[in-house]
Structure formats: C-alpha cells, structure tokens
Amino acid sequence: MSEGLFRLRITYPKAxxxxxxxxxxxxxxxxxxxxxxxxxxxxxxxxNPKMKVAFGPALPVGTGSTCxxxxxxxxxxxxxxxxxxxxxxxxxxxxxxxxxCYVALRAPSxxxxxxxxxxxxxxxxxxxxxxxxxxxxxLVKAGELVVEHKGKQKVFDLASTLPKEPKVRTSNGQTVVxxxxxxxxxxxxxxxxxxMAAFQRSGTGGSVLSVTRTRLAEEEDA
Amino acid sequence: xxxxWPRIEPLLASVERPxxxxxxxxxxxHIDDAEYHAALVYPDAYELGMANQAIGILYQCLAAIPGxxxxxxxxxxxxxxxxxxxxDVPLFTLESCSxxxxxxxxxxxxxxxxxxxxxxxxxDLSRIPLRAADRTASDPLVIGGGPCAxxxxxxxxxxxxxxIGDGEHAVGQIVSVHRAAKASxxxxxxxxxxxxxxxxxxxxxxYSTDSGSAVSLGTAPxxxxxxxxxxxxxxxxxxxxxxxxxxxxxxxVTVEVLRGCSRGCRFCQAGMVYRPVxxxxxxxxxxxxxxxxxxxxxxxxxxxxxxxxxxSQLEEVLRRLSRRLEGTGVTxxxxxxxxxxxxxxxxxxLGGGRKTGxxxxxxxxxxxxxxxxxxxxxxxxxxxxxxxxFSAGWHRIKLYFMIGLPTETDADIEGISALxxxxxxxxxxxxxxxxxxGIRIGVSVATFVPKAHTPFQxxxxxTLDEVRRRQSVLRDxxxxxxVDLSWHxxxxxxxxxxxxxxxxxxxxxxxxxxxxxxxxDAWTEEFSLGRWREAFxxxxxxxxxxxxxxxEFDEKLPWDHIQTGLSSxxxxxxRERASEAITTPDCTxxxxxxxxxxxxxxxxVILGGESRE
Numbered sequence: 001m002s003e004g005l006f007r008l009r010i011t012y013p014k015a016x017x018x019x020x021x022x023x024x025x026x027x028x029x030x031x032x033x034x035x036x037x038x039x040x041x042x043x044x045x046x047x048n049p050k051m052k053v054a055f056g057p058a059l060p061v062g063t064g065s066t067c068x069x070x071x072x073x074x075x076x077x078x079x080x081x082x083x084x085x086x087x088x089x090x091x092x093x094x095x096x097x098x099x100x101c102y103v104a105l106r107a108p109s110x111x112x113x114x115x116x117x118x119x120x121x122x123x124x125x126x127x128x129x130x131x132x133x134x135x136x137x138x139l140v141k142a143g144e145l146v147v148e149h150k151g152k153q154k155v156f157d158l159a160s161t162l163p164k165e166p167k168v169r170t171s172n173g174q175t176v177v178x179x180x181x182x183x184x185x186x187x188x189x190x191x192x193x194x195x196m197a198a199f200q201r202s203g204t205g206g207s208v209l210s211v212t213r214t215r216l217a218e219e220e221d222a
Numbered sequence: 223x224x225x226x227w228p229r230i231e232p233l234l235a236s237v238e239r240p241x242x243x244x245x246x247x248x249x250x251x252h253i254d255d256a257e258y259h260a261a262l263v264y265p266d267a268y269e270l271g272m273a274n275q276a277i278g279i280l281y282q283c284l285a286a287i288p289g290x291x292x293x294x295x296x297x298x299x300x301x302x303x304x305x306x307x308x309x310d311v312p313l314f315t316l317e318s319c320s321x322x323x324x325x326x327x328x329x330x331x332x333x334x335x336x337x338x339x340x341x342x343x344x345x346d347l348s349r350i351p352l353r354a355a356d357r358t359a360s361d362p363l364v365i366g367g368g369p370c371a372x373x374x375x376x377x378x379x380x381x382x383x384x385x386i387g388d389g390e391h392a393v394g395q396i397v398s399v400h401r402a403a404k405a406s407x408x409x410x411x412x413x414x415x416x417x418x419x420x421x422x423x424x425x426x427x428x429y430s431t432d433s434g435s436a437v438s439l440g441t442a443p444x445x446x447x448x449x450x451x452x453x454x455x456x457x458x459x460x461x462x463x464x465x466x467x468x469x470x471x472x473x474x475v476t477v478e479v480l481r482g483c484s485r486g487c488r489f490c491q492a493g494m495v496y497r498p499v500x501x502x503x504x505x506x507x508x509x510x511x512x513x514x515x516x517x518x519x520x521x522x523x524x525x526x527x528x529x530x531x532x533x534s535q536l537e538e539v540l541r542r543l544s545r546r547l548e549g550t551g552v553t554x555x556x557x558x559x560x561x562x563x564x565x566x567x568x569x570x571x572l573g574g575g576r577k578t579g580x581x582x583x584x585x586x587x588x589x590x591x592x593x594x595x596x597x598x599x600x601x602x603x604x605x606x607x608x609x610x611x612f613s614a615g616w617h618r619i620k621l622y623f624m625i626g627l628p629t630e631t632d633a634d635i636e637g638i639s640a641l642x643x644x645x646x647x648x649x650x651x652x653x654x655x656x657x658x659x660g661i662r663i664g665v666s667v668a669t670f671v672p673k674a675h676t677p678f679q680x681x682x683x684x685t686l687d688e689v690r691r692r693q694s695v696l697r698d699x700x701x702x703x704x705v706d707l708s709w710h711x712x713x714x715x716x717x718x719x720x721x722x723x724x725x726x727x728x729x730x731x732x733x734x735x736x737x738x739x740x741x742x743d744a745w746t747e748e749f750s751l752g753r754w755r756e757a758f759x760x761x762x763x764x765x766x767x768x769x770x771x772x773x774e775f776d777e778k779l780p781w782d783h784i785q786t787g788l789s790s791x792x793x794x795x796x797r798e799r800a801s802e803a804i805t806t807p808d809c810t811x812x813x814x815x816x817x818x819x820x821x822x823x824x825x826x827v828i829l830g831g832e833s834r835e
Contacts, residue, residue, distance in 0.1 A: 017231075018467075020240040025467040032248070032465060032519030043551040050521070050551050062235055090519070092246055 006074040007107070008039075008083055011099040014065040018094035019212075023058035029095060030055070030070050036090035039083060042073040056110040056216060057117065057183055060190065065213035069110050071103070114183075116163055118215035119191040121177040125206030127199070129175060133168040135202035136177065139194070140165055142201075147193045156189045166194065174209075223259070223320040226311060230319065233305040241468040242268035243302065245316040248465040249518065251281075252317055256291030258401055260284050260327040261315050261362075265340040266744065268296040273472040275526065276331060276368060276389065278463045283393050290397060293317040293325070294464070297340050300742065303347060313347035322348035325362045327400060329393075330381075332370035335721035336714065336744040338377055342736040345380065352733065354382045354427060359410055363400060363417075371424075372448075372495050373674040373781040375436070376721050376728035378426035382414060386784055387422045387448030388481075390457045395420050418442040422449025424784070431726045434778040447785040452825045454481055454500045459510040462517040474522035474555070475514035479507050479539070483528035484827075485808045486815065487585070488596045488800050489627065491673035492528055494793075495786045497819040499810050501830040504535040508542050515552060524555045531560045531568060532810070534831035540571050558583070561599045566610040579664075580611050583622040587637030593803040594629050596796075601641065605648045612652035612661070620664035621645070625692045626684040627670045628800065632695050638667075639699035646704055661704055667696065668710035671719045674781040675788060677796035680773040683719040685766065686712055713751040717743070719769035720758075725780035728768075730761040789818035810834050 014026060021029065031051050034041055043049040052073040059065055078086075084100035091097060123132065139145065145156045164180040179191035192208045199206045234240040262280055264271025271277060277294065284292035293315035298306065306313070312321040322328055328350070330341055342352055350364065351357045357364070366377065367385035374384045385392050399420055403413040418425040418441065428442035438444050451457060459477045466473065480501040483493045502510075511523050523543075530536065543554050554572055559565040561582045569580055584599050586592045592599060611619060623638050642665055649661045669689050672678045684692070689712040700707055721728060734757035742748035758765050773779070775794055792815075799806060809815050810827055811834050820826055 017244040017246050020234055020244050021467055022239075022241065024469065025241050028469070029248075029467055031521070035515075035519035035521070036248070036517070038516070043549065061240065092248060094246065 005042075005105075006077050007071050007103050007105050008074055008078075008080065009069060009071050009101055009103045009110075010084075010087065010097045012068050012070075012091070012095055012097040014059060014063075014068055014095060016094035018092060019064035020061060022061050023055075026059070026068075026095070027053075027055050027070070029092070033087055033091040033095075034072055037083070037086035039072065039078060039086065040074050040076040042075050054109055054111070056114050057188075059213060063119075063211045063213065066098075067213060067216050069114070069216065071110060113218050114216045115219050116180060116182055116215075116217040116221065117188075117213055118164075118178060118180040118217070120212045120214050121179055121191050121195045122209040122211075123175050123177060123195060123199075123206050124209045125199075125204075127175070127204045127206045129168050129170060131202070131204050132175060132177065132198075132206070135198040135204055136166045136168065136195070139198040139201055145189070145194065145197055147189065147197070154187055161189050162194075166198075178214075180215075223318050223324055225319050226314045226321065227319045229309065229311050230314065233302065233309060233311065237302045237305060238299060239468060241466075242296065242299065243316070244467075245319065247467055249462050250294075250317055250464050251285055251292060253285070253291040257289040258327075258397065259291050259293060259315075259318065259320070259325045260329065260397060261293045261295050261322055261325045263295045263322070263328060263330045263344060264297075264333070265330055265337040265344055266297055266333070266742075267299055268466075269468055269470040271296045271331075272464070272466045272468075272470040274331060274333065275476050275478060278460045278476075279457070280329070280389050280393050281464070282460045283390055283457070284397070287394055287397060291317065293320075295322055295344075297344055297742075298347070300748075303343070306347060312349050313344060323350050323362065326404075327397065328362045328364045330364065330366050332366050332368040332374075332377065332384075334744065335370060335376075335718045336749075338721060338732045339736040339740040339743055341377065341380060342733060343741045353379050353729075355379070357382065357410070363413070365396065369492070370722075372491065372784055372786065373722060373724075374424060374426070374784070375431065375725045375780040376732065378726055379729040381426060383417045384424045384426065385422055385449065386424055386446055388451040389449070390451045392420065392422050392449045396423065415441060421447065426726075429783065431780070434725075435780060436783040438783075445783050445785040447823070448495070448787065450787075450823050450825060451481075452500070452823075453828060454478070454502050455506060455828075459502075459506075459514070461510065461513045463514070465518045465520065472524065473520070474524050475511065475518055475520045476524045476526045477507055477510045477514060478502070478527055479525045479530050479533050479536075480527040480830075483532070484810055484815075484817075485529065485532075485598065486596050486796075486806050488594070488677040488796055489585075489624070489670060489673075491676050494676050494788055496528065497787065497817060498825055498827045499532075500828045501533055501535075503830040504538045504542070507535075507539050507830075508546070511543060511554075512546060515547075521551060522553045522555060524557060526557050529558065529560065530556045531558075531565050532834060534829045534834045536568065538831075540568065544571065561603050561607050563606060563610050566607060566614060569611070569616075570614055579618040579620060580616055581620040581622070582607065584641065585622065585624055586627060586634065587623065587639070587641045588634045590803050591627060591630060591634040591637065593805050594800045595627055596800070596805050598805055598808075601644070604641070605644060608645050608648045609652045612649045617653070617657065617660045618662045618664070619645075619649075620666060623665065623667050624670045625667055625696065626689060628678055628681045630692075632692075635692055635695045636699045638665075638696060639701065642705060643701050646701060662706060663704060664706045664708070665700070666708050666710070667693070669712045669715040671715050671722060673722050674779070675784070675786050675793070677793050677800055679723070679779065679793065680775060680777070680797065682772045683716070683769045685770050686716055689715075711746060711749070714743070714746075714749060716765070716769060717751065717754055720765040723780070724763075724768050727761070727763050731757045731763050734760050785822075787817075787819035787822040789816075789822070792817045
C-alpha cells in the first residue's frame with residue numbers, strides 16, 4: 001500500500017473509568033476509533049499490514065492523563081478540524097481527542113522525543129501542605145531513591161530523574177503534589193512512588209488518591 | 223437500581239486487569255429509565271465471555287424491545303471475587319453497575335460443562351439463592367440456555383427455566399410473558415407456569431425425575447421441543463456489538479454465515495442438535511461484515527459457523543470482501559477448515575502473504591475408524607491437502623485426533639501415528655530440501671466424550687487408566703522428530719463426560735465441589751479432580767456408572783424429554799451403521815437421510831446459493 005503522506009498528531013485524555021486501561025488496551029482503543037472515524041489511514045508494508053500509527057510514552061494502569069498523544073499517517077489530506085470532529089464522535093468520552101494537528105513527516109518519534117512528564121498526584125490523609133513539602137524536599141536532598149517493583153529493586157538518582165523539584169499546592173480543596181520526571185531507557189520513576197517514599201521517610205501519614213499526567217515535553221523544554 | 227461503582231472503584235487498584243470491570247466500551251448500551259433490566263451472564267472470565275456470539279446476539283435482541291435494558295455480567299477473576307467478598311460488594315452488571323439481584327431477569331449461558339461450578343459462584347456472589355426452590359418473589363428470574371441445555375438435568379435445580387435451542391425470538395417472548403405476568407400481580411409459580419407454555423422453555427420444577435427421566439407433573443408439555451429460528455435471514459447479525467478494550471480471546475467482528483451442519487459426524491453433538499443447515503445469503507453476509515467493521519473499528523472479521531467452508535457461496539463472499547477491504551489492513555478469517563484442496567485455496571485467499579499455520583481435523587487414524595464416526599475424509603484427501611499446503615508455502619500444520627472412540631483398537635491408535643508419518647513425508651516431498659528442517663506437525667489428541675442426542679449417547683467413555691494406556695500406545699508409535707504431540711487433559715474430559723450425561727443427582731455434586739473451592743474448572747491451573755472425587759463420594763454418586771457404562775437402547779435417558787427433532791430411531795440406526803463402519807452422506811449435498819428434524823419441526827434446509835459443491 002501507499003506510504004502515508006500526511007502525519008496527523010492527536011492529543012487525547014485518559015480519564016474517568018478509562019484510566020484503568022493498560023497501555024496496550026488504550027492504543028487498541030485509539031486505533032479502533034480512527035477506523036470508526038473513517039480516516040484514510042495508511043497501512044504498513046509487509047505480510048501483515050497494519051494501520052501506520054505511533055504512540056507516546058506508556059502510562060501505567062490506573063494513571064490518568066490530560067495530554068496523551070499519538071500520530072496516525074494518512075493517505076489523503078483531511079482538514080485537522082474535521083479529523084478531530086470525526087475522531088471525537090467515534091471515541092468513548094473519557095478518551096475523546098482534544099486536539100489534532102499535522103506535523104512534519106520527518107519529525108522525531110513521540111516515544112523518543114517526549115522524555116519529560118509532569119504529574120498531579122492527589123494525596124489524602126490530612127497532612128498539611130507545609131509538612132508534605134518538607135518531606136519531599138528532604139527526600140530530594142537525600143539524592144537517591146530505591147524503589148521496589150515486582151520483587152526487583154531500582155535505584156533512582158533524583159538529581160537526574162527530577163528536572164524540577166516537586167511542588168505541593170492545594171487545588172479545589174485537595175492537596176496536590178506536582179511531580180516532573182525524566183523518563184529513561186531503564187525504567188521511569190512513578191510519581192506516586194516518590195510521594196509515598198517521602199511520606200514514609202518523614203513518618204507523616206497520608207496516601208495517594210489519584211495520579212494524572214498533565215504535561216509531556218521534550219528535553220529542551222524541561 | 224443501586225449504583226455500586228463508588229464501592230467497586232476502590233477495589234480496582236489491587237486487582238489484575240481492571241478493564242474487565244469498568245464498562246464504557248464502545249457499543250455498550252446505557253438505557254435510562256428502562257422498566258425491565260435483563261442481565262446476560264457468561265459464567266467465565268470477561269475475556270472469554272466477550273467472545274461469545276450468543277451474548278452479542280441476545281444483547282441486540284433485548285435492546286430492540288422498548289423499555290428493556292440489556293446488561294452484561296461475567297464471573298470476576300478470583301482476586302476480584304475475594305475483594306468483593308471481603309468488602310461486602312455483590313456481583314454487579316457492567317452497564318448500570320447494579321447488583322445482579324436487582325435485575326428482573328438473569329440469563330446465564332451454558333457454554334460447556336466445566337462452567338457448572340462457576341454458575342454457583344455467580345449466584346453466590348450475587349446473593350441469589352443457589353436453588354430455584356429457595357427463591358422468592360423478590361429474586362430475579364434465573365434462566366439458562368446454550369449448548370449444554372440439551373441435557374439440562376445436572377444444572378436443572380439451579381434454574382427457574384432453561385431455554386432449549388435458538389434464542390433470537392424466544393428471548394423477547396420470555397421477557398414479554400414475564401412482564402405481563404408481573405404486571406398482573408402473578409405469583410412466582412404462576413410466572414413459571416406461563417413460561418412453560420413458551421415454545422422451547424423447560425421449567426424443571428414442573429417435572430419429576432423419580433422414574434429416571436423427566437415426567438411432566440401437570441400442564442407443562444411432556445417433551446420440550448427445541449426452539450428453532452427457521453430462517454437466519456430474519457435476524458440481522460449484530461451490527462454494533464460491544465467492542466472490548468481488553469484483549470479478549472476472539473477479538474473481532476463475527477458474522478455467523480450459517481447455522482447447523484449435517485455432515486453427520488457421529489461423535490458431534492453440535493452437528494446433531496443444531497440441524498437443519500440454514501445459510502445466510504452472500505448479500506447479507508457482505509452487508510453485515512462491512513457494517514460491523516464500520517461500526518466497531520475492528521481489524522479482523524470472522525465468518526463463523528460449525529463448517530464455514532461448506533457455505534454454498536463462500537468463494538463469492540470472499541472475493542467480494544477482499545475487493546472491498548483491499549488496503550485497509552483488515553483481515554478475514556474462518557474458524558475451521560475442511561480437509562480438502564478447496565480449503566487450501568480458501569486459506570490462500572484469506573491470508574494474503576501470511577502463512578502462519580493451518581489446522582485440520584481428521585479425528586481418527588484409520589479409514590475404518592473414520593467410517594465408524596462418519597468423518598468422510600480419506601487418507602488421499604488429507605495427504606493431497608498437505609501437499610498442496612506445503613507447496614503453497616505453509617510449513618506448519620496442526621492435526622486434531624481423538625482416542626477412545628467406540629470400537630477403537632490399538633491398531634486404530636497406531637494408525638494415527640502411521641498417518642502422521644505419511645503427512646510428514648508428504649510435507650517433506652512438497653518443500654525444497656533446504657526448508658525441510660522447518661516443517662512442524664502439531665498433533666493434538668483429545669479423549670472422546672460421548673454426548674446426549676448423538677448416535678454414541680449409549681456408549682461408554684474409556685476410563686482414566688485406559689486413556690493413559692492408549693496414550694502410551696500412541697506416544698510409543700509416534701514419530702519423535704518434527705512432531706509436537708499434545709494432549710487434552712483426560713481428567714477434565716472425564717468430569718466433562720459425567721456432567722454431559724448425568725441427571726439431577728449431579729446438582730448436589732456440583733454444589734458440594736463448589737463449596738470445597740471448585741471454580742474456574744476449565745482453567746488448567748484451577749482444576750482439581752480430587753475435589754470432584756470427594757464430592758461424588760460425599761453425595762453417593764458413582765461417576766463411572768454415568769460416564770463409563772454402556773446403556774441399552776431402551777434405557778430411559780435423563781434427556782429423553784428434550785426434543786431436538788432427531789428421531790431416536792435415526793440415532794439407533796446411525797449407531798448400528800457405526801458398528802458396521804458404514805457411512806451416511808450429508809443431506810445438503812445428497813439425498814435426505816431421514817434424521818427427522820425437518821418434518822418434526824416443520825422446517826427445511828436453506829442454502830444461500832442453488833446448491834453446495
């Protein structure tokens with residue numbers, strides 16, 4: 001089949017109940033929405049032709065987002081606004097696209113270029129904003145975080161993992177920790193792991209209610 | 223209706239694959255202010271249930287009735303069930319997230335015998351009394367249906383009613399009878415009596431089984447005649463089915479191209495009970511495939527049936543679809559292939575350049591044995607098919623066989639090995655020498671389980687010791703190189719055999735085994751025959767006398783009151799022809815074989831084209 005001539009970049013959320021989807025489930029849902037929308041998508045070459053599509057960095061099960069992205073290559077030009085409307089009416093509301101725009105065919109891949117992610121971690125447990133900020137500052141100052149995941153230990157150097165220091169704020173009566181991390185080849189630090197480690201380290205109670213990715217950025221924007 | 227979501231959501235962080243429980247899939251229907259809620263329940267995990275075509279068809283049929291909300295529910299995985307019990311959360315439907323116990327109707331599919339313990343787990347998690355006799359006016363109506371309904375007795379005690387046969391039209395009638403009865407203030411007994419008058423509906427409490435077979439106690443019909451949709455064209459294949467997020471077992475659009483199969487394999491229950499053959503026309507199939515793909519966004523469509531390669535217009539359908547789907551990356555698949563050259567052509571048409579593997583089912587190793595079971599496949603057919611497939615570029619095939627068939631001798635078992643060896647040689651001759659090392663022959667062997675309403679319904683299933691002995695005969699004679707030999711677990715087949723031909727006494731056994739922890743028995747890692755043996759002992763039921771005993775032709779059978787249209791004379795004659803290794807032709811290619819279905823049920827074979835080739 002023909003090579004895709006147009007590369008459409010879609011921004012979409014992962015909200016509500018659909019934050020319980022895995023990365024694979026989410027990507028399948030996006031591809032099916034593109035088919036339902038009747039977009040003139042390009043297919044890959046080879047024995048097993050598939051829709052030509054590429055996704056940004058994966059989100060874990062349970063983590064929401066306001067800023068996920070995927071690229072789909074089209075054989076024919078469809079005005080971006082029209083493509084967006086068609087996608088929105090073909091998507092479940094909790095993942096309905098927010099924006100569509102064309103990018104250069106030679107632009108770097110989403111997965112390779114988007115290395116910086118910012119999250120809102122909503123906490124509960126009645127600890128004051130000042131105490132939370134203090135415990136996070138102390139952890140960052142310690143410089144290193146050991147995280148256990150599925151029986152394996154991972155050591156994160158916080159100076160390189162955190163391009164910005166975590167900030168605690170209140171928003172709509174909730175306490176929110178804003179965490180920005182740099183995603184590496186050898187696994188990424190989950191923001192809730194950082195927040196829980198800070199709480200445990202300082203002996204303050206509190207737990208994480210929800211995690212939402214709010215911004216994906218390239219290295220130079222960090 | 224109570225919305226349980228706020229209590230379910232906190233449980234999802236700690237369970238595997240929460241996508242099973244969240245609803246919101248594309249195509250899921252949320253009908254506000256419905257007066258009547260009907261849950262369709264598949265008694266296994268979401269990823270199996272969402273592949274079930276009956277659930278999809280009935281969901282659509284229910285949605286078409288004004289005022290009715292169809293909902294879905296599945297058996298939660300063990301981790302979720304534990305969380306729900308611990309947090310006092312009952313089983314819920316996906317769409318409204320309401321307790322199953324608040325539904326008007328709970329319809330549970332009976333897909334295979336190994337799900338019987340799951341049914342009790344579902345009722346218990348739902349807090350609906352396990353036995354129909356213990357339910358009151360405030361409980362939903364619990365109705366079963368599906369393949370296992372043709373011998374409903376082992377689970378009869380757990381159901382208020384069981385539908386025998388096709389559900390498309392029956393489900394609407396059941397709902398309408400139930401609604402009318404409720405509106406008139408009818409008692410539960412009156413509702414059940416009214417349901418017993420719906421064609422195809424069996425109400426177990428209106429029958430006594432003291433004499434060995436079920437006898438009507440009053441107004442219920444002496445025999446329950448299976449419900450039959452006489453023309454598939456009357457009901458459209460689901461156009462906008464629910465599209466799962468999760469990777470389910472058959473994640474694709476399915477269009478049922480025909481129902482029934484009259485090839486007449488004597489071991490095959492489906493081929494006996496779903497007669498006659500009713501094809502959809504090529505025009506309808508193409509229309510429904512394209513509509514289904516457009517509405518769901520799926521990347522694959524399967525043309526399903528018991529034997530799709532038999533459709534009289536299959537080539538036309540595939541030609542039209544490949545033209546319409548060119549360049550979309552969407553693939554078309556068939557669930558099974560016949561052992562013939564035509565099927566290799568079909569596979570080539572379907573797969574494009576892909577040559578992943580072909581599967582064929584010769585079922586038996588010698589011509590005598592294949593004649594006994596009426597599997598009209600010859601060694602020449604198989605070897606010709608193999609040569610054609612390997613010449614066309616395939617390097618892997620899988621062959622299905624059974625051991626323990628009636629009249630089988632060790633020579634028949636060694637015949638399987640001899641046939642596999644010939645297949646291997648034919649394959650080698652058909653590929654260039656440099657590629658011979660890449661040839662793989664998969665051989666999958668199941669134990670034959672005699673089923674109700676088949677010519678082998680009177681036969682004995684071989685015992686576990688005998689299965690092991692025959693397996694070793696096969697293993698010793700099988701070529702060692704280039705063959706991957708695998709077995710269907712014989713312990714599972716043994717339990718299946720008891721469930722398939724047991725009577726009402728089995729209900730106590732199922733309940734006992736479930737109380738001892740039996741659940742998810744179809745999942746190898748969850749199955750324990752020991753638990754079931756204890757249950758048989760505790761209930762005083764001898765499983766061998768059910769599975770491994772030869773019955774006399776005039777013995778009363780637990781399923782005698784279920785009328786499939788097949789005459790018992792036909793089954794008996796077929797059993798006798800089997801003994802003599804005489805085959806019987808297929809009436810859709812040849813003349814009528816006198817099975818009795820068409821005259822008894824007042825129907826006829828329907829072909830999409832003029833005739834079959």
